[in-house]
Amino acid sequence: MITGNPKILIFEDEPSQLELLSYNLGVEGYAVLKAETGEEGLLILQEEPIDLILLDWMLPQISGLEVCRQIKRNKETKNIPVIMLTARGEEDDKVRGLDTGADDFIVKPYSIRELLARVRSGLRSSYSNKSTNVLNYGTLHMDILRHIVSVGDVKIPLGPIEYKLLRVLLEAPGRVFSREQLLERVWENSLDVETRTVDVHIGRLRKQLKSVSKADPIRTVRGFGYSLDSA
Amino acid sequence: MITGNPKILIFEDEPSQLELLSYNLGVEGYAVLKAETGEEGLLILQEEPIDLILLDWMLPQISGLEVCRQIKRNKETKNIPVIMLTARGEEDDKVRGLDTGADDFIVKPYSIRELLARVRSGLRSSYSNKSTNVLNYGTLHMDILRHIVSVGDVKIPLGPIEYKLLRVLLEAPGRVFSREQLLERVWENSLDVETRTVDVHIGRLRKQLKSVSKADPIRTVRGFGYSLDSA
DNA sequence: AACGATTTTACCAAACTGTTACATAAACGT
DNA sequence: ACGTTTATGTAACAGTTTGGTAAAATCGTT
Numbered sequence: 388m389i390t391g392n393p394k395i396l397i398f399e400d401e402p403s404q405l406e407l408l409s410y411n412l413g414v415e416g417y418a419v420l421k422a423e424t425g426e427e428g429l430l431i432l433q434e435e436p437i438d439l440i441l442l443d444w445m446l447p448q449i450s451g452l453e454v455c456r457q458i459k460r461n462k463e464t465k466n467i468p469v470i471m472l473t474a475r476g477e478e479d480d481k482v483r484g485l486d487t488g489a490d491d492f493i494v495k496p497y498s499i500r501e502l503l504a505r506v507r508s509g510l511r512s513s514y515s516n517k518s519t520n521v522l523n524y525g526t527l528h529m530d531i532l533r534h535i536v537s538v539g540d541v542k543i544p545l546g547p548i549e550y551k552l553l554r555v556l557l558e559a560p561g562r563v564f565s566r567e568q569l570l571e572r573v574w575e576n577s578l579d580v581e582t583r584t585v586d587v588h589i590g591r592l593r594k595q596l597k598s599v600s601k602a603d604p605i606r607t608v609r610g611f612g613y614s615l616d617s618a
Numbered sequence: 619m620i621t622g623n624p625k626i627l628i629f630e631d632e633p634s635q636l637e638l639l640s641y642n643l644g645v646e647g648y649a650v651l652k653a654e655t656g657e658e659g660l661l662i663l664q665e666e667p668i669d670l671i672l673l674d675w676m677l678p679q680i681s682g683l684e685v686c687r688q689i690k691r692n693k694e695t696k697n698i699p700v701i702m703l704t705a706r707g708e709e710d711d712k713v714r715g716l717d718t719g720a721d722d723f724i725v726k727p728y729s730i731r732e733l734l735a736r737v738r739s740g741l742r743s744s745y746s747n748k749s750t751n752v753l754n755y756g757t758l759h760m761d762i763l764r765h766i767v768s769v770g771d772v773k774i775p776l777g778p779i780e781y782k783l784l785r786v787l788l789e790a791p792g793r794v795f796s797r798e799q800l801l802e803r804v805w806e807n808s809l810d811v812e813t814r815t816v817d818v819h820i821g822r823l824r825k826q827l828k829s830v831s832k833a834d835p836i837r838t839v840r841g842f843g844y845s846l847d848s849a
Numbered sequence: 850a851a852c853g854a855t856t857t858t859a860c861c862a863a864a865c866t867g868t869t870a871c872a873t874a875a876a877c878g879t
Numbered sequence: 880a881c882g883t884t885t886a887t888g889t890a891a892c893a894g895t896t897t898g899g900t901a902a903a904a905t906c907g908t909t
């Protein structure tokens with residue numbers, strides 16, 4: 388579960404329910420924050436880094452529906468999993484709830500066991516989304532699973548060869564690869580490719596990278612090959 | 619049981635034991651994967667989505683204990699239930715095993731009936747943890763229980779293949795799946811299906827989604843596969 | 850046999866690749 | 880310092896590969 392105890396924010400106006408949830412989540416080792424109104428909870432959300440939200444459907448003043456919509460509209464909070472607690476299991480409610488972006492639904496009456504399971508699951512999914520293989524080099528990032536290369540937070544479109552080329556370089560930053568080595572690693576089998584072709588692709592890769600960052604991270608080692616600048 | 623047959627990975631170096639387990643689990647309809655060494659199994663775990671693990675205590679090279687520790691250390695695999703098979707029923711072993719995070723213990727000699735019961739139980743608990751009702755991606759919603767896909771509040775009719783395809787994509791938004799991976803996950807067993815067939819179904823899925831939202835959430839990664847756009 | 854769904858096929862457009870040719874820059878010898 | 884030699888940068892082009900998609904073939908039911 389990464390670091391420390393996950394923080395869970397509960398929106399619930401009925402004290403007995405709130406107490407019940409709070410107690411049980413506390414026992415499981417979660418840090419619980421309580422909000423009795425939508426407004427209160429939204430304020431807390433601005434202050435604290437929350438890991439998961441339990442949101443009662445029926446709230447005074449601002450409805451749970453509206454709260455959810457606001458949470459999901461805000462870039463800071465939109466990725467926090469929201470579990471809606473609803474008394475009525477009506478189709479209509481569910482559909483409207485989905486539209487607001489709730490991640491899960493629990494219909495009252497629910498067992499604590501079920502609730503805890505859903506909470507675990509919600510936390511897991513949001514954490515596992517974060518777990519990716521990423522290669523970094525300064526502000527240059529390559530997310531292998533998502534197949535995305537970015538400088539800062541600007542995405543850079545790369546063709547398959549440029550992508551693989553950059554990947555090889557990123558796997559050993561600073562190390563110099565000869566053109567032959569790059570042909571082996573990037574082109575794998577394709578037997579008859581001129582070594583000069585590497586130059587062309589390095590050039591294309593540079594062009595893409597420089598279109599964003601200006602500085603060129605690729606170093607030419609005259610007479611040997613290329614590497615990422617290990618400066 | 620969600621989709622298809624649960625996949626069970628067996629770590630067992632003794633061929634006769636392996637055969638016995640494999641046969642009986644196969645009869646019950648599980649998909650069985652075999653590993654004769656810890657290393658082999660850990661590799662399989664990186665490739666395949668496994669639902670449950672049977673782990674022999676005594677393994678050559680890497681011990682079962684150490685394998686278990688590694689499984690539980692990895693975020694991707696830590697939630698897979700692990701059932702340890704141990705020849706000695708000593709309390710000490712149990713304690714050490716549970717300490718590494720094994721979910722259950724079976725002491726040899728055991729009856730097949732008992733083993734199958736534990737396996738069922740292990741699967742049940744992990745599935746109930748998984749049960750998130752709703753997968754969301756922007757305004758795109760998939761309600762697993764109701765088998766409804768909607769954009770905003772407009773329902774979208776999907777054929778079974780398109781539905782599963784979308785589900786696989788939604789379970790790891792942004793991640794790129796190769797056509798082969800999609801065939802494995804969506805088509806499951808059907809062995810000889812052309813990879814290009816995936817394209818056709820992606821096309822249909824896109825058509826349905828675009829009929830409502832205009833924007834196309836599916837990204838084509840030339841030379842690699844498809845993913846949900848991780849915008 | 851007829852129907853609906855799935856898979857394969859075939860063709861087109863778009864994207865990507867490898868080569869070449871020339872421009873530019875670095876290293877070298879005198 | 881100078882011209883020469885050698886290596887690298889890069890634009891352009893033709894050829895190839897890849898993906899989208901409609902239509903035909905196949906499969907599975909009824």
